[in-house]
Amino acid sequence: MAAADGERWRDLDMLLTRQGNVVGPNFQPGSHIREFLADCRVLLVGAGGLGCEVLKDLALSGFGNIDVIDMDTIDVSNLNRQFLFRMQDVGKPKAEIAAARIKEHVSGITVTPHFCRIEEKPISFYEDFLLVVLGLDSIEARRYMNSVMCSFLQYDDEGNPDPATIKPMIDGGSEGFKGHARVILPGLSPCFECTLWLFPPQTKFPLCTLAETPRNPVHCIEYAKLVLWSQQRRGEEFDPDVEEHMQWVFKKATERANLFGIQGFTFQFTQGVVKNIIPAVASTNAIVAAVCSLEALKMVTACSTGMSNYMMYMGGEGIYTHTVAYERDPECLVCSPGISFPCRRDMTLQQVIDIIKEDERLGTGLEAPSLSCGSTNLYMRGVLEEATRPNLEKRMGELVPEGSVLQVNDKNLSRTIRLRLAYKDGVDEDMQI
Amino acid sequence: MAKLSEAEAAVYDRQIRVWGVEVQKRLQASKVLLIGCSGLAAEVAKNIVLAGVGSLSLMDDTPCSSGALGNFLIPANVDGSMSVASASVVTLQEMNPLVNVRACPGLGWSSELAEGFREYDVIVQSGGNLAERQQLDEWCSENGIKFFTASVHGTVGYLFANLQSHTFTLKEDKGKEASDMCVERTKTYPRLSAALCVPQKNLPNKTHCLYFILQVCAEFQRRLSRPPAAADIEDVKSLARRMAADGGLSERLYSERLLSLFVEGAGELAAVCAIVGGILGNEIVKVVSGRGEPLRNFFFFSLHDGRGVAQEIGCA
Numbered sequence: 001m002a003a004a005d006g007e008r009w010r011d012l013d014m015l016l017t018r019q020g021n022v023v024g025p026n027f028q029p030g031s032h033i034r035e036f037l038a039d040c041r042v043l044l045v046g047a048g049g050l051g052c053e054v055l056k057d058l059a060l061s062g063f064g065n066i067d068v069i070d071m072d073t074i075d076v077s078n079l080n081r082q083f084l085f086r087m088q089d090v091g092k093p094k095a096e097i098a099a100a101r102i103k104e105h106v107s108g109i110t111v112t113p114h115f116c117r118i119e120e121k122p123i124s125f126y127e128d129f130l131l132v133v134l135g136l137d138s139i140e141a142r143r144y145m146n147s148v149m150c151s152f153l154q155y156d157d158e159g160n161p162d163p164a165t166i167k168p169m170i171d172g173g174s175e176g177f178k179g180h181a182r183v184i185l186p187g188l189s190p191c192f193e194c195t196l197w198l199f200p201p202q203t204k205f206p207l208c209t210l211a212e213t214p215r216n217p218v219h220c221i222e223y224a225k226l227v228l229w230s231q232q233r234r235g236e237e238f239d240p241d242v243e244e245h246m247q248w249v250f251k252k253a254t255e256r257a258n259l260f261g262i263q264g265f266t267f268q269f270t271q272g273v274v275k276n277i278i279p280a281v282a283s284t285n286a287i288v289a290a291v292c293s294l295e296a297l298k299m300v301t302a303c304s305t306g307m308s309n310y311m312m313y314m315g316g317e318g319i320y321t322h323t324v325a326y327e328r329d330p331e332c333l334v335c336s337p338g339i340s341f342p343c344r345r346d347m348t349l350q351q352v353i354d355i356i357k358e359d360e361r362l363g364t365g366l367e368a369p370s371l372s373c374g375s376t377n378l379y380m381r382g383v384l385e386e387a388t389r390p391n392l393e394k395r396m397g398e399l400v401p402e403g404s405v406l407q408v409n410d411k412n413l414s415r416t417i418r419l420r421l422a423y424k425d426g427v428d429e430d431m432q433i
Numbered sequence: 434m435a436k437l438s439e440a441e442a443a444v445y446d447r448q449i450r451v452w453g454v455e456v457q458k459r460l461q462a463s464k465v466l467l468i469g470c471s472g473l474a475a476e477v478a479k480n481i482v483l484a485g486v487g488s489l490s491l492m493d494d495t496p497c498s499s500g501a502l503g504n505f506l507i508p509a510n511v512d513g514s515m516s517v518a519s520a521s522v523v524t525l526q527e528m529n530p531l532v533n534v535r536a537c538p539g540l541g542w543s544s545e546l547a548e549g550f551r552e553y554d555v556i557v558q559s560g561g562n563l564a565e566r567q568q569l570d571e572w573c574s575e576n577g578i579k580f581f582t583a584s585v586h587g588t589v590g591y592l593f594a595n596l597q598s599h600t601f602t603l604k605e606d607k608g609k610e611a612s613d614m615c616v617e618r619t620k621t622y623p624r625l626s627a628a629l630c631v632p633q634k635n636l637p638n639k640t641h642c643l644y645f646i647l648q649v650c651a652e653f654q655r656r657l658s659r660p661p662a663a664a665d666i667e668d669v670k671s672l673a674r675r676m677a678a679d680g681g682l683s684e685r686l687y688s689e690r691l692l693s694l695f696v697e698g699a700g701e702l703a704a705v706c707a708i709v710g711g712i713l714g715n716e717i718v719k720v721v722s723g724r725g726e727p728l729r730n731f732f733f734f735s736l737h738d739g740r741g742v743a744q745e746i747g748c749a
Contacts, residue, residue: 011503020690020737022731053707056505060472060703080483081527105524105743106507122577176451272450280451282483286476290707294736297704304737315715317603317726319743370641391435 009034012062015303024302033301040300043129045069045118045145047094049280050135050172052084055098058133059106061297062235068116069121070095071261081282117421118144119386124291127152127167131299133292134171137278139199142171146184147191147415148334153186154419155405157235159337161187172292176279177316179288182309183295188337189309194329217257217265224252240275287313333361338405338420345397346421349379351395356408362417369410373400381411397423445485447618450669452728456722457485461531463721466490466553468541468569469560470517470525471620472701473585476710477557479506480581482525483718489525490553491518493560494540506725523562554721557581557713560587563629568593570625579654579720582625583709585701587694588736590709591643594716595622596730601723615660621749622730641733641742642688645729646695647674691735708741 016033023249029265042063047070058066064304072094073131084101085094086165086282089194095113115119126132126148136142146169154165169184186189210223211217229238229249239245248268257263271277291311298304307323314320331339339362342354353371357363371378378399391399400421408417437445437454441461444689449457463486466473470493478611480490497520498513518536525534539546541561549558556578559568566582567645573580574597581594600619629651653672661669669690677687712732719725730748734741 009700011587011702014694014697015736017704025637056648057704057707060505076443079444080448080485081447083479083483085737086527087530095672104508104510105505144470268450269445276452277447280446280447281451281703281715283480285711285719286480286714287711288708289703290711293707294739303740307739318714318730319732321739321741323739425719 009062014427016301020304023304024298024306028254028303031159031301034062036061037297040130041065041067042300043067043069043126043132044135045132045141046135047084047098047113047138048072048078048137049081049282049285050174050289050292051094052082054133054135054172054283054293055084055102055111056106057290058296059102059292060112061293063296063300064108065110065338067112067114068095069116069196070098070119071115071117081280081285083282097398104219119147121284122259123148123151129167131296132167132297133171134169135233135289135292136171136173142192143196145169147413149184150186150191150193151415153335155337161337170292170295170299172288174280174284174288176281177314179284179313180264181288181291181295181307181311181313183299183307184309190326190328190334191335192382193334195310195326196334213264214256214260216263217262217269218273220253220257220260221265221270223256224249225274228252228256231430235312240271246271246274261356263312263375279299283316284313287315299330333417334415338418340422341406341419342423343396343423346395348393348395350392352380353392355417356417362408364421365412366408366410367412369408372407373404395419437450439747441485442736443528444531448484449467452718452722452724456718456724456734459722459724460485462487464488464552464555465557465717465721466489466492466550467539468492468556468558470495470504470521470560470598471585472505472706473583473590473710474502474559474701475506475521477522477559477583477717478525478705479528480710480714482529482532483644484714485529485716486532486717488535490535490537491521491525492539492541493518494538494539500528501707503703505703527561542572547572551576553578555579555581555717556572557583557717559583561652561683563647564660567624567651569624573597574624578725580608581713583713583715585705585709586698587700588702588705589643589691590705590734591647592709592713592716593625593628593726594730595628595698596622596727596729597622597728598622599718599720603724603726609711610620618726620726620729623749625746628730631747633677633682633686636686636746638683638685639742640686640689640744640746641731641735642741643695643733643735644688644731644744644746645673645677645686646688646692647681649676649692650696652676661696666693666696669696692739703736705736712741 017029019029044051047068074089074090074094077089084098089097093115095115099111099113105248134145149167149169152165152167153164165188166185172181205222210219214220250267295307298306310326311323313323332334357366369380370380377384377388379391402423404421406419446684465486468477470491494516497507497511497517506524511520520536522536556573558569568579580595598621602617602657604616605616620693631650649672650661653669673692716728717739719727729745731744731746
């Protein structure tokens with residue numbers, strides 16, 4: 001068994017049992033690394049196009065204990081790339097089928113599926129993993145996972161991240177012949193929120209264009225879906241998965257297009273617009289997933305230099321990759337040590353809470369925030385409300401020293417907002433954050 | 434050509450949105466042969482079976498019991514006496530029942546098998562030594578069959594394409610308002626033996642180190658009539674040093690470390706197979722459909738610098 005084992009992992013052993021020129025700073029070659037790989041817990045979020053490929057690569061790279069979470073069931077249109085699934089699996093949970101099937105092909109590994117939404121897991125669930133790999137298909141889901149993983153991050157008094165609280169993420173994405181892979185080390189490299197500006201704003205068509213002067217098929221489709229549906233099928237909720245609803249929208253969109261001399265779109269195109277379908281092929285997913293898996297392997301074993309920190313792949317015309325070292329946003333709401341919060345010492349805690357709630361950037365989603373500073377509870381909702389209520393009338397200068405980091409929590413937020421107090425003692429300044 | 438069936442349209446929906454119905458139909462009419470059924474071949478096979486090639490033949494009589502396979506298509510509890518090709522075919526067929534997948538007996542090209550090879554549009558050789566690959570490349574060139582050869586050695590991999598004279602259409606981007614124009618281009622490709630003979634002093638500075646390593650292996654094979662094995666490493670290194678000195682090879686293009694890794698050839702790292710296999714999968718789609726500019730003519734990947742580059746070497 002041992003001999004066969006060595007034979008099976010020959011490629012990995014070559015990498016992990018020898019010194020090299022570009023190994024990580026703490027790299028100690030030896031067979032103990034492969035043993036560590038076999039036991040360490042890794043989480044894969046998403047068992048779709050990227051997920052299936054990452055699961056295969058991780059399993060073949062020595063990772064022996066993988067959890068997979070995905071809320072979706074298998075659809076026939078997944079089968080062109082989500083190769084762990086078969087026609088008879090349509091309708092079944094992706095996470096469960098992926099886990100079962102990979103174990104048929106790679107022996108001796110533990111793969112634990114979770115068929116649920118990522119929000120359904122308690123935050124503590126995510127803390128148990130050494131590393132999280134994301135194979136998601138939306139910005140919202142990525143932002144959520146990013147905020148969860150960054151919420152574990154603690155800073156010391158000098159504003160340095162505590163290494164024990166850094167929970168790495170590897171994020172991949174693909175569409176058609178393009179894709180990306182990036183490595184996020186909260187506190188060290190930019191998190192997802194730091195680089196939100198990378199994404200173009202969602203296209204929202206002006207209503208007058210849709211209503212008066214459509215110029216292309218998408219305008220007609222949006223008009224049918226938004227305007228005509230609510231006019232002519234009042235009370236019915238539009239469901240793109242219902243064939244009749246889609247056909248109705250297509251028919252109305254086509255009629256409108258004909259009115260305006262707009263041509264050339266199919267039912268398939270209409271579906272793509274309405275359901276926000278991402279065109280996808282197997283090979284791009286294979287490449288992006290492989291890059292992600294290599295980063296996972298390098299990160300856990302330190303066998304080579306990790307990516308710094310964002311790689312783009314373009315395979316449509318030729319083969320092109322480009323790696324950029326994006327920078328962190330020092331004021332990032334999610335991963336920074338604290339956004340500078342100027343305030344007067346003689347302000348009350350209640351006034352500070354009001355300022356935060358009214359602030360455009362910070363106040364979004366805040367309903368009933370709790371404030372603490374380190375281990376000191378300043379004002380807490382819930383069981384400690386009554387006990388901490390008197391603090392609301394106290395002045396900030398009495399409660400916390402200069403440079404303190406206030407932590408703002410709210411049940412609507414999945415992460416803590418950190419505010420670094422900067423006391424200003426001028427009388428007439430407008431406090432602006 | 435006939436319209437796509439309902440089943441095809443449903444399964445291939447997401448990729449038709451990428452490359453269109455025409456390309457899909459041409460894919461479905463194509464015939465591909467993969468010689469060698471290792472980890473890399475498994476990746477290529479998966480990608481083109483999922484893409485919906487007309488038929489795929491796999492050739493590799495190596496029995497599954499022979500140990501480290503690195504081929505994820507083969508189930509863990511496989512019958513050891515089955516060939517790796519046959520075992521892979523079972524999984525591939527399940528992955529996409531719309532494709533005709535079969536195993537061919539044999540371990541590689543031979544003149545006896547040549548007649549049967551004429552039916553293929555594309556042949557990919559991922560097993561066997563450089564001399565064998567050069568031989569098959571010559572035969573393909575003479576018979577108008579598109580040829581690829583590729584390998585992954587541990588943490589490095591390469592891909593070579595010889596499409597002889599290849600005509601393809603390209604979309605020329607005329608900007609947002611005008612519709613894209615389709616233009617037709619033709620490019621010629623050198624044979625492998627010629628492509629490996631570029632004098633070192635003529636190599637551009639950014640040529641991947643793996644190219645010189647292939648030259649060294651080809652030279653070793655020429656002199657000793659066999660490919661270098663792990664035990665030959667010291668001889669290979671002296672040969673490399675002599676060739677580098679004689680040829681005036683720039684130091685930047687010579688890596689003894691990479692040479693050792695390549696020759697000692699420890700398996701195939703899964704993720705490297707997936708990268709090279711993904712690239713090759715895309716290339717096969719472009720080649721059989723005639724749409725889009727294919728790789729000309731080498732692709733190299735190395736884990737150590739994370740670099741994956743396409744390079745033209747030996748092209749006119």
